[in-house]
Amino acid sequence: MVLAEQPGRGMLLGAIGVFIFAVTxxxxxxAIGHGDSPQLDPLFITTGRAAVAGLLSALYLRFTGAPWPTRKQAQGLFLTGLGVVFGFPLFLALAVREVDAVHASVISGVLPLATxxxxxxxxxxxxxxxxxxxxLLGLALVLAFAWWRGAAGFQAADGLLMLAVFSAAGGYVSGAGLSRQMSAEQVICWVLVMYLPLTAPLALLNRPQHEVSLAAWSAFAYVSLFSMWIGFFAWYRGLAIGGMVRVSQVQVIQPFLSMLLAVPLLGEELDAMTLVFALAVIAVVWIGKRMPVEQLR
Known part of the structure; x- marks a missing residue:
């Protein structure tokens, strides 16, 4: 299935996907909780959210009568899952145990350039x-920010965040390519169903054995239903019909949205220097995304 380009609709769907992901x-x-009040384990969040979305995906594929993917498509689905089912969620969850959401948002600001x-x-x-x-300038800015926030030193969480960024970039590109062959909904659903035999048992093995707050469970529900499932419906379809390079530009605003949302949702503080770094990263990414790209023959 080859989709005709629809730039306007693609940008709108991309913006919806970006807003959903910004809350992630x-x-x-x-969902992780704070050091003095831990809630859900990172491995449970990673596998649990994929398992919940995987079960919903199986129902969706069954009731819509979606055709089975070809062997070549299955290879692409496997690679996509490595990035968006395991890589990004796990590295992010491990990182935000050590740093706040505002910090993580600035580091993730280079995701559009990585994509x-x-x-x-x-x-x-x-x-x-x-x-x-x-x-390179965008990378230098996030490294400088990480050094500054780490009191003249890098933290292990910064490395985890960079791994999350490149995992997401690989998963986005692979999934968007598949979305030109099958519907965006089918892409993320088949990815999640493919990994369900692994994610479901791991989620059960790592389920919490202590009391978990309603807020943490609510956050887990969000990342399961929206971050892991519904957001990709909009994002992959937007990339596929609007053009991968063009639509991915809207992702520039994602770290800024994440920072702003972290203030009311988590009560975090947004200081002036952090805002300066964030705006600088956004500006560099915006300029970089507008630089010419030559197609090789």
């Missing part, structure tokens, strides 16, 4: 020198 960092932090860079490699494109300059 503060909600994951809420564009992975897309360029996969789609055999040659980004301009200006793009790579912006990519």
């Amino acid at each position: 960092i503060p909600m994951t932090r809420l 564009a860079a992975v897309a360029a490699l996969v789609l055999r494109q040659r980004p301009s020198i200006g793009f790579w300059a912006c990519a």
Whole structure:
């Protein structure tokens, strides 16, 4: 199935997906809890949210009569799952045990450039020198921010956040490519169903053995239903019909939204220097996304 490009609709769906994903960092932090009041284990959040969404996906695929993926598509689904089912959720959950959601949001600000860079490699494109300059500057900014927030030193959580960024970038590109062959809904549903025999048992093995607050369970419900499932319906479809490079630009605002949402949801503080770093990263990413990219033959 080859989808015709619809730039306007693609941008709208991409914006909806970005807003849903922007809530993911503060909600994951809420589900994890604080050091003096731990709630859900990172491995349970990772596998549990995928298992819940996987069960819903199985029902969706059954009732819509979706065709089975081809062997080649199954390979792409497997790679997509490594990034969005395991890589990003697990690395993020491990990181936000150590740093607040505002910190994680700034580091994740380079995700659009990472996505564009992975897309360029996969789609055999040659980004301009200006793009790579912006990519390096964006990376330098988040590293400088991490160094500053770590009191003149990096934290292990910063490395985990960078792994989360590149995991998500790979999963986004792989899933968006598949969304030009099958519906976006089927892509994320087949990914989740494929991994269900692994995620469901792991979720049961790592289920909480202590009392968990209603707020933490509510946050877990959000990342299961929206971050892991419904958000991808909009995001993958938007990337597929609006153009991967074009629509991914809307992702520039995601870290800013995450920071703003962390204030009312978690009671975190947004200081002036953090805001300056965030705006600088957003500006660099926005410029980088507008740099020319040559398609190789």
